[in-house]
Amino acid sequence: DQQVKQNSPSxxxxxxxxxxxxxxxxxxxxxxxxxxxxxxAEGPTFLISISSIKDKNEDGRFTxxxxxxxxxxxxxxxxxxxxxxxxxxxxxxxxxxxxxxGTGTSLTVIP
Amino acid sequence: DAGVIQSPRHEVTEMGQEVxxxxxxISGHNSLFWYRQTMMRGLELLIYFNNNVPIDDSxxxxxxxxxxxxxxSFSTLKIxxxxxxxxxxxxxxxxxxxxxxxxxxxxxxxTVV
Numbered sequence: 112d113q114q115v116k117q118n119s120p121s122x123x124x125x126x127x128x129x130x131x132x133x134x135x136x137x138x139x140x141x142x143x144x145x146x147x148x149x150x151x152a153e154g155p156t157f158l159i160s161i162s163s164i165k166d167k168n169e170d171g172r173f174t175x176x177x178x179x180x181x182x183x184x185x186x187x188x189x190x191x192x193x194x195x196x197x198x199x200x201x202x203x204x205x206x207x208x209x210x211x212x213g214t215g216t217s218l219t220v221i222p
Numbered sequence: 223d224a225g226v227i228q229s230p231r232h233e234v235t236e237m238g239q240e241v242x243x244x245x246x247x248i249s250g251h252n253s254l255f256w257y258r259q260t261m262m263r264g265l266e267l268l269i270y271f272n273n274n275v276p277i278d279d280s281x282x283x284x285x286x287x288x289x290x291x292x293x294x295s296f297s298t299l300k301i302x303x304x305x306x307x308x309x310x311x312x313x314x315x316x317x318x319x320x321x322x323x324x325x326x327x328x329x330x331x332x333t334v335v
Binding site for chain 1: 226253255257261262263264265266267270272277278313315317319322323324325326327328329
């Protein structure tokens, strides 16, 4: 049973516009959330994270928003660049234990 | 540090054969995870070790799958016998308490024919 869900398998966005990737989770014990980026033939790499005590974390063009009541988080990329084209995985953990990942969203940024 | 190292990068085997995937975590990390990437389930957690001890193996799909971590610098994931539906990319990741995220290896692409 998927504890972390990404309901959009793919997303296409024009270069320079905003990309919004969504993620939902079911386990209320999760207290730490992460986004990973994955290029073909490579392992996932860490992008940005947020603790459950916050509702927003920003790092350059990337911002993660957390809505605990809705058990929902999102990743905003502004402005989107062609190099951002990749698969993005949402992940969650409870008390620093195992990380549960979603199914991924394939982002294509069109030049 | 060279990061998490997995071997082999690619493995093609015949159905019924034994397959062993290997992982060397980042030195000093005390947690290790094995994941399987599929289209349907994304990155599926198979097993989680902490201080070389298996903590949660509920994600291991069948008894054909087994994993060991004989020491802090080495882990194996074995499939015996292998089946075509085991074809996927298998990732190993490690995590240390001083970090806030898990680090992944480059994965092993397994094809069972």
